[in-house]
Amino acid sequence: MTGAVFFEINASHLTVRFDREELELSLQRDDSGVITLSRRAHLVTAIKESLIKHQIRSGGRALCAIDGRGVSLRRLGLPPAPKEEFQRLLLLQLEREFPLPPEQLAWGSRVLRQDAAKQEVLVAAIRKEMLQPFIEIFSDCGIQPDFAVAALWRAAHLQTPEGPCALLHIGRKHSELLIYEDGFPAALRVLNWGRDNLSAAAATDIIAPKIYLTDAESAVLLPTLAGIPCVQLQPAVSANAPPLILRCKEAPGRVTYSDVRSRKPLVLAASLLCGVLAFPFLQALVLKPYLSHRISTLKGGIDRLGAIDREIDFLQYLRASQAPYMEMLFLMAKAAPPGTSFDSVSIGRRGDIAMRGKLGNAQQVTDFRSKLIEAGWFSSVVVQEQTPTPDRRVTVRMTAQLKDAGDRKPLPEEKPHK
């Protein structure tokens, strides 16, 4: 809960208290004392609306003070014991002290005082079924209630009275008398009169040397009770004891306080499970239209793939068809000795070369042919005709065949001119 909210429950009303405001809701019980179903629904709606109005988020805890009807107070003496042992001993004592088994009780305890030999414990208990309707109502409102006895809660906020006495709280129709022994609460009585019928107070029998009242207004209304003077007990600066919370456990077949507390992880786990189960379907629901649209778009452009293949094949063919004319001319120029002149050179795309020219002498013809072969680009170099001329030179007619691309040597790099 983000804001402060406090509930107070008595026989006829459920009061929702906020910081500066309160909402009193009638309980409207039927003849058997059970809150009717329609009233329950009304209570849930009203509480929810008021929580929303005061911007109080559900799912949190809230203190619910209950009146003394049905509440039993006991002071039990227990030997000192560790925590687990203490609980076990306390349960045994509860079984002995109360007519109902502890499982059917909502109960809480507080250690009043202890020494090396003994500890005194105050136990408050109420039949669980009396709280059950409120547990269900609060559960429907998304609230986890901490039930506490209103009389003890009030007393904790007043100065601690000394000696045997009684603390009287006057309500509208009922009053509550908390009896003190040795400075600690010992019993709780609900009186059938209140501010509305104060005259009935005269018939009350009280055996207490002092009576304290919880507020100044009551002190004015009731100066004496059964001949005992009533004085107001002043408020304490701070609470002198923590609230005694009544624990509700094990109410089979119904929503219980502990169930309410453990519902959140269950809801989370269930949501997670639903999410996991629904995910494949949600995925299909969301992604299928998108994928279908994308596929139809891609299929529309799939014809383009064939065109790309055709383009690549065409360009590859074009590249492969380019004969290396420049490279062949470079190799011939490099192999030709100085003074060589070519009358004609003919080169075909498939690498067939025919050349006619003049070289210095027969040795140069041999050297030229050797160099062409050594270049590693020509598979056969044939001197078809070699004729000496009157000027002591040699006219030659040669042919050569270009090797396949994979069989050729790399071109020699030309040295830079100095």
Place this chain on the structure above:
Amino acid sequence: MKMRELTPHEKRTIRIAAILIGAYLVLFGGFLLYKRLAAFRQGYRQVVIEASDLRRQILPYQDKVEYAKTLMETFRMDPMKLAATSLVAQASAAIQKASDDAGMMAGPIRESLSHTGKEAASIQFETSGPVPAVLALLHNLKSTGYPLVVDSVQMSSDTRRPGNMKLNLTILVLDFDKWKKEEQPNA
């Protein structure tokens, strides 16, 4: 008229009946819903498989497109954009321009259309010029922007202009439209 309050036993019976009917409705409705959703999911699975096949089909084309781009940049040409009807005329003009740009003196040019094979036409082109210009022309012919294949080169000395060479080129103009995929390069 106020309705009679139900006894706890009647309430219990009604509660159990409501739970049973609710469970039946939930199970029956759930089963129907599951069947519909399962069919929808099956459809989605098929679409996913189809998408995956399509992806596998398309994936190699990322590299192919890059390769095609590189080749197009090398030849400065996009085969798809070549105009089939005016291809030979434009290629012939491009050859003469390349010759002029290289510093050659263009001579006669003869075009003969091809009706078979991959070629659109064969162009015989005579030109003359100094040796560096001849080499420049041979180099430039690769990047005219048209699919040209130099089929043969004949070089001879130009008797009329000493120091110059006569160049006789046979150039094939390839036709992309006639291109057939099954044909493989044989050069």
